[in-house]
Amino acid sequence: MKPVKFVFFLDLKSAYKTFIRNKIRSFLTILGIVIGVGAVIATVSIGQGASEAIQSSINAMGANMLMILPGSSSLGGVHSGFGVLPTLTLRDAYAIRKLPAVKTDSGMMGMAQQVVWRGNNWATLINGANSTFSEIRNWPVAKGTFFSHGQVVSAANVAVIGNTAATELFGLINPIGHTIIIKNIPFTVVGLLSIRGFNAFGQDQDDIVVIPITTMLEKVAGTTWVHAIAVSAKSAKDTSKAQSEITALLRQRHHIPAHKASDFFVRNLTQIAQTANSSANTFTVLLGSIAAVSLLVGGIGIMNIMLVSVTERTREIGIRMAVGAKKKDILKQFLIESSVLSLFGGVLGIGAGMGISSAISAFSPLKTIVTMEPVIIALIFSLCVGIFFGFYPAYKASRMNPVEALRYE
Amino acid sequence: MNSGIIKEQAKDGDILKFQGNPAVSGGESGTANGNAQMIRLEDIRMTYDVGDISYEALRGIDLDVGKGEFLSIMGASGSGKSTLMNILGCLDKPTSGRYFLEGRDVSNLTSDELAEIRNKKVGFVFQGFNLIQRLSVVENVELPMYYSGIPSKEARDMAMEALKLVDLSDKGNKFPNQISGGEQQRVAIARAIVNNAPIIMADEPTGNLDSVRGADVMNFFKKVNAERGVTIILVSHDKNIANYGRRLITVKDGVIISSSIIEANL
Ligand SMILES: Nc1ncnc2c1ncn2[C@@H]1O[C@H](COP(=O)(O)OP(=O)(O)OP(=O)(O)O)[C@@H](O)[C@H]1O
Ligand SMILES: [Mg+2]
Numbered sequence: 001m002k003p004v005k006f007v008f009f010l011d012l013k014s015a016y017k018t019f020i021r022n023k024i025r026s027f028l029t030i031l032g033i034v035i036g037v038g039a040v041i042a043t044v045s046i047g048q049g050a051s052e053a054i055q056s057s058i059n060a061m062g063a064n065m066l067m068i069l070p071g072s073s074s075l076g077g078v079h080s081g082f083g084v085l086p087t088l089t090l091r092d093a094y095a096i097r098k099l100p101a102v103k104t105d106s107g108m109m110g111m112a113q114q115v116v117w118r119g120n121n122w123a124t125l126i127n128g129a130n131s132t133f134s135e136i137r138n139w140p141v142a143k144g145t146f147f148s149h150g151q152v153v154s155a156a157n158v159a160v161i162g163n164t165a166a167t168e169l170f171g172l173i174n175p176i177g178h179t180i181i182i183k184n185i186p187f188t189v190v191g192l193l194s195i196r197g198f199n200a201f202g203q204d205q206d207d208i209v210v211i212p213i214t215t216m217l218e219k220v221a222g223t224t225w226v227h228a229i230a231v232s233a234k235s236a237k238d239t240s241k242a243q244s245e246i247t248a249l250l251r252q253r254h255h256i257p258a259h260k261a262s263d264f265f266v267r268n269l270t271q272i273a274q275t276a277n278s279s280a281n282t283f284t285v286l287l288g289s290i291a292a293v294s295l296l297v298g299g300i301g302i303m304n305i306m307l308v309s310v311t312e313r314t315r316e317i318g319i320r321m322a323v324g325a326k327k328k329d330i331l332k333q334f335l336i337e338s339s340v341l342s343l344f345g346g347v348l349g350i351g352a353g354m355g356i357s358s359a360i361s362a363f364s365p366l367k368t369i370v371t372m373e374p375v376i377i378a379l380i381f382s383l384c385v386g387i388f389f390g391f392y393p394a395y396k397a398s399r400m401n402p403v404e405a406l407r408y409e
Numbered sequence: 410m411n412s413g414i415i416k417e418q419a420k421d422g423d424i425l426k427f428q429g430n431p432a433v434s435g436g437e438s439g440t441a442n443g444n445a446q447m448i449r450l451e452d453i454r455m456t457y458d459v460g461d462i463s464y465e466a467l468r469g470i471d472l473d474v475g476k477g478e479f480l481s482i483m484g485a486s487g488s489g490k491s492t493l494m495n496i497l498g499c500l501d502k503p504t505s506g507r508y509f510l511e512g513r514d515v516s517n518l519t520s521d522e523l524a525e526i527r528n529k530k531v532g533f534v535f536q537g538f539n540l541i542q543r544l545s546v547v548e549n550v551e552l553p554m555y556y557s558g559i560p561s562k563e564a565r566d567m568a569m570e571a572l573k574l575v576d577l578s579d580k581g582n583k584f585p586n587q588i589s590g591g592e593q594q595r596v597a598i599a600r601a602i603v604n605n606a607p608i609i610m611a612d613e614p615t616g617n618l619d620s621v622r623g624a625d626v627m628n629f630f631k632k633v634n635a636e637r638g639v640t641i642i643l644v645s646h647d648k649n650i651a652n653y654g655r656r657l658i659t660v661k662d663g664v665i666i667s668s669s670i671i672e673a674n675l
Contacts, residue, residue, distance in 0.1 A: 010555055017543050319539050322500060323600065324528020324556040326521045402500045406539065 008336070015337040018309070019344070026341060029305040032298025033345025033385065034352060037378045039291035041353025045368035046360065047284025052369055054277045064103075064233040065136065066242055067267040068096075068250070070225070086225040087263040090213060092250060093130070093229045099249060101242035103234045106130035109216050109227040115169060115209055116181040122168040125208045126182060128216025128226075134160075136232045144176040144191035147212055155214035160191035162208035180209070183220055187211060239268055295381065298345065299389035306338050306393035317397050318405030330398040338390025339383055346382030350375055446512070447608065447640050448474040448497065453506035455492050455663075466492040467503070468663040476607070477638045479631070479674070481645060481654030489663040490644045491612055497642060498531045498610040499523045511607075528557050532601020532639075536613035538593040540585040546596050547572065547581035553604040571599035574636075575629050591622030598629050608640045609633065615650050627653045 019026045070087040097105045109128040114121055133139070134146045147158045159180060166175045175189045187209075196205040217223055233242040243266050250264055310317070317330060325333075357368040455467035466489045474480055484490050495501040496508065499515060502523070508516045515526060532553070533539070540549045547568050554564035572578050575595035577588075585593055594614055601609045611630065615623030631653060633639050645651045655674045659667045 009561070014543070021543065315539070316541050316543075319541055320552065320556075321524060322498075322527060322533050322539070323553040324524050326524045326556070328521075329556055403495050406500075406535065 011333050011336040012340065014333065015340040018337060019340065025305065026344075029301050030298070030341055030345030030348065032294060032301045033342050033382055034298075034349040036291055036293075036295030036298050037346050037349025037382055038352035038356060039294060040288055040378055041350055041370065041374055042356040042360070042368075043287040043291055044284060044374040045353070045357035045370045046366055047280060047287070048369040048371060049361075049367040050280040050284075051277055053367055054273055054280060057273060064236050064239050064242075065269045066231040066233060066239060066246065067269050068092075068229040068231065068246060068264055069267065070227075070264050086223075087254065088226050088229055088250075089224050090217065090226060092253060093226065095249060095253060096229060096231060096246055099242065099245045101233055101238040101245055103232045104130075104132040104136055105232070106132050106136055106213070106230045108133075108230055109213060109221060111221065113182055113220070115165065117169040117175075117178060120169050122165060124162075124165045124168075126216070126220065127208055127210045128213040128220070129210050129230075130213055132232075133210060133230075136230050139196065140194050141191040142194040143174065144189070146191050147210075152212040152214050155212060155218050157185060157187045157215060157219075158190045158212065159187040160193055160210045161189050162193045162206040162210075163195045164204050164206040165209055166192055182209070182211070185219055236270075239270065243268060292381075295385055299342070299385040302338055302342055302345075302386060303389035303393060305341075306334060306390050307396070309337070310334060310393045310397040313397075314400065314405050314408040317400050318402050318408065321400070321402035322406060327398040330400075331394045334394030334397050335387055335390050338394065339386035342382045342386030342389075343379065346379050349382070350378055353378075445476040446473060447476045447478070447510070448472070449509040450497075451507040451509075453493075453496060453503045453508065455489070455496065455501075456504045466663050467496070470506070470663075470665060472658070472665065474640060474642065477634070477640055478656060479634045479641045479643070479654045481643045481651035481657045481671075482660060483645065483648070483651050483657060484660035486646070488660045490660055492663075493660065494610050494612050494642070494644055498533060498608075499526045500533075524556075528553055528604065530606050530608055532598075532604070532606040532609045534594065534597045534601050534609060534611040534614045536616035538585070538590065538597055538617070540593055540596060540600075542585050544584075545581065546577065546583050546585065546588065549585065549596060550581075550600045550603050552600060553606070557604060559604075567603055568599070571603040572596070574602070574633065575599045589622070590618050591625050594618065594622075594626045595629055598626070598633060602633055602637060602639055606639070608642065610642050612644045613646065614643070615645065615647065620649075623647075623650065 068088065093105050096102055106129045108130075111126050112123060113126045114123050115126075116122075127133075131147055131149045131152050134141065141160060142163075144160070146160055147156065150156075151158050159182075161169075161175055161180075169175070169180065170178070175192060178189050179186045180189060181187075193206070193208070193210070198204055211220070213226065217226070231242060231246065233239040246266055247262065251262055254263055256262060317325075320330060320333075354370055357370050360366055361368045450470050450472040453467055453470040453472075454465065457464045457466055470493060482490050482493065492501075496503050499510070499518075500523075502518075503516060506516065507514060510526065510530060515523070518526070527533075540546075541552070544552070547565065550568040550571055551561075551564045554567060559567070569578065569581060572581055575598050577592060577595055577599065580588055580592060580596075585596070588596070597614075598609070601611075609630070614630070615626055618626060627650060630641055630643070634641050641654070643651065643654055651657055652671055653674070655671055657669050657671055658665050
C-alpha cells in the first residue's frame with residue numbers, strides 16, 4: 001500500500017516550490033481568482049448586511065404590524081410626515097381596536113420639536129402614541145415605566161425618552177422624574193426606552209421622545225387628525241383579515257360610497273419588509289454570480305499557465321516517468337499544483353473580500369456582515385476551479401511518451 | 410583499457426544469439442547468479458513511422474544478459490543503440506519480438522505496468538544527467554521511492570546510503586546546479602540504485618564529462634556492479650569507456666554484428 005500522506009506531502013511541497021520559484025507569474029495567474037473570490041465575499045457581505053438590517057427593522061416594527069395612513073394609495077402613498085391629511089382620527093383608532101383580528105392599536109403622530117431641560121436644548125422627534133406603543137413596536141423600557149392607558153385617557157403630561165435624546169439632554173444623569181419642556185409645556189419623564197440603534201435607513205431610532213397621543217393632539221399639535229394608526233394583528237395569519245376588516249370599518253366610518261376610493265390606505269409593513277428582504281437577496285445573488293464569472297475567467301488563467309508549466313517541465317515529466325511515475329501520479333501532481341494555486345488565490349481573495357467589506361462598513365452607511373458560509377463556499381469553489389481547469393493540462397502531462405519527454409530540450 | 414577478444418557464437422542458421430559469458434559468474438557479484446538470466450530478447454524489431462516512410466531502427470535483435478553482467482554496447486551514431494536501450498529499460502515497446510525480464514514477458518504490457526517495472530527493476534543514467542533542478546540532491550535520489558510508496562523516513566535513509574556509495578554524503582542538501590557534472594552523474598547513479606533495482610541502463614553517461622570525471626564516474630559503475638551485483642548495460646561511443654564492461658557488443662544498422670569478452674576485466 002502506498003502511504004498517501006508521504007506522496008501527498010511531497011506533491012504539495014513540489015507545488016509550493018513551483019509557486020515560489022515563479023512568484024510573479026504565480027501571482028498574476030491567481031489574480032483572477034483573488035478578484036473573483038474577493039468580489040463574491042464583499043458583495044455577499046453587503047447583501048447579508050442589508051438582509052440583517054431589514055430583518056432587524058422587521059423585528060423593531062413589531063410582529064404582524066399594519067400601518068394605516070391617510071391619503072390614497074393610488075397617489076403613490078407618499079407621505080410627507082408633517083403635513084397631515086385630515087382623514088384619520090383617534091376615534092378611528094379606538095373603533096379599530098374592537099375588530100376581531102386586531103390585538104392592539106396606537107394612533108400615532110410625530111413632529112420634530114425642540115426639547116429643553118435646564119438650559120440644554122435638543123431637537124428630536126416627538127412621537128404621540130398609545131400606551132400600547134411599547135408592545136406594538138416590541139420595544140421595552142430600560143428604566144422607569146411606559147405611560148399607562150389611564151395617562152393616555154387623561155392626556156397626562158408624561159414622556160418616555162429614547163436613549164439618544166436622554167443622553168443629549170441629561171448626560172449621565174438619570175432622567176426619570178425630571179421635567180422636560182416641549183413647546184412650553186412641562187412633561188415628567190417616566191421611562192427610558194431601551195437602546196435600539198440605527199434602522200435600515202440609517203436613522204437613529206433612539207433619538208425620540210414618546211408622549212401620550214391625546215396629549216400630543218390636544219396640547220402640542222392642537223388638532224384631532226393623527227399621522228397614522230399602527231395596528232398589531234392577533235397573529236401573522238390574521239394580518240390580511242385585519243387589513244380587510246379595517247378597510248371596511250374605516251370606509252363605513254368615513255362614509256365613502258362604494259364607487260369612490262378610500263381616503264386612507266393600509267400597509268402591511270412586515271410584508272413590505274419581507275419583499276425588500278427578498279429583493280436584497282436577489283440583488284446579492286445577481287452580484288454574486290457576476291463575481292463568480294470572474295472566478296471562471298481566473299480558472300481559465302490557471303489552465304493557461306498550467307499548460308505552459310507542463311510544456312516547460314516536459315523533461316521533468318520524462319524523468320519522473322523513467323523512475324516509475326504512473327499516469328495517475330503525474331495527473332495527481334499537476335492537479336495538486338493547480339489546486340494549490342487556485343486555493344491560494346481563494347485565500348488571498350477571502351482576505352481581500354473581508355478587507356473591502358470592513359472598509360465599506362467603516363466608510364459608508366452600509367453595514368456588511370461576513371459569515372462563515374460564503375468563506376467556505378469560496379474556498380471549495382476555488383478548489384473546484386483548480387481541479388476543473390487543471391485537469392486538461394494534467395491529463396496532457398500524464399499522457400506523454402517517456403522517451404519523447406526525456407528527449408525534450 | 411585493452412580491446413577485447415571477439416568470440417562469436419553462431420546458432421540456428423542466420424540468427425545470431427549472444428550469450429552472457431558464464432565466466433563472469435562468482436567473483437565480483439559474490440553470488441552464484443552469474444548464470445541466471447536477467448534479460449532475454451528474441452527477434453526484437455523497432456520501426457519508426459515518420460510521415461509516409463517508415464524506418465526500421467532495430468532489425469531483429471537477439472540478446473541474453475545474465476545477472477550481474479556489465480555489458481557495453483557500441484556502434485556508430487544512428488545504429489540503434491539508444492532505441493535498444495529504451496526497449497531494454499521498458500521506456501518503449503518494440504514493434505515486434507519478445508522481451509523477457511527475469512523470465513517475465515514484458516513485450517506487451519501497458520504503460521503503467523511498464524512504469525512499475527522501471528520503478529522496481531531499472532535505474533537510468535543518461536548523458537544529460539536528467540536531475541530535477543527544483544529538487545535537492547537527496548530529493549532527486551528519493552524520487553523512485555516516492556513512486557514505490559516507501560515511507561519518507563525510510564526513503565531518506567536509503568537515499569543517504571546510496572549517496573554514501575557514490576561518495577556524496579555531504580552534498581545531499583545541495584541543488585543540481587550547485588555541484589559539478591561528474592557529481593551530478595554520480596547522483597544519477599545513486600538514484601538508479603537506491604530502490605535496489607537490479608539493472609542500470611546507462612546511455613552515454615560520460616558524454617558530457619571530461620575524461621578525468623568520466624573515468625571517475627565509470628569507477629562508480631564498476632563499484633556498484635561489484636559490490637551490489639547490479640547488472641549494468643552501458644552505451645558509449647568511446648572505446649575507452651566501453652572497455653569498463655566485461656562484454657562488448659557492437660550494433661550496426663539495427664543488428665548486433667559482434668560480441669566479445671573483454672578479458673582484461675574478468
Ligand atoms: N522517435 C523517432 N522517430 C523516428 N526515427 C527515430 C526515432 N528515434 C530514433 N530514430 C531513428 O532510429 C535510428 C536509431 O536511433 P538511435 O537514437 O537509437 O541511434 P543511436 O545509436 O543511439 O545514435 P547516437 O549514437 O547518435 O545516439 C536513427 O536513424 C534515428 O534517426
Ligand atoms: Mg543514442
